[in-house]
Amino acid sequence: GYYADRWKKFLIPMSSPMKTYFDTSDQDPFCMYNYLLDITTWNKNIRRGFIKVKITDYTGNTVESEMNSEASTFQQYKRVKILTGFNQDLDEISKISLTFSTKTLIGPKLKLRILQMKLKSLNNPER
Helix, strand or coil, rough: CCCCCHHHHHCCCCCCCCCCCCCCCCCCCCCEEEEEEEECCCCCEEEEEEEEEEEEEEECCCEEEECCCEEEEEEEEEEEEEEEECCCCCCCCCEEEEECCCCCCCCCCCCCCCCEEEEEECCCCCC
């Protein structure tokens, strides 16, 4: 990572485009633990919506994702990558729960069938 007052000195001289993210939140200690959620879905029909991620460790501690990302589009056998973050970091994850929502009040509730899922820590990529 880079200190907030020094990031421009490093990134602006780079000639190739790059994605960056900052490990910050609005709550003390102001850091977020970022994860990349990689999902392949199985639904035949296209689904568009939001994913909330909840992780639990072996001692029962649970944290829920805090980032409110844009709606994602899920198509059969297409991978979707979503950046998500947590206010706490759990070392050994025993359970991952996903909640899919279209955030509409009318119409049927849709399900999202997951064929494959991978959750990778961006703060600790060795995990």
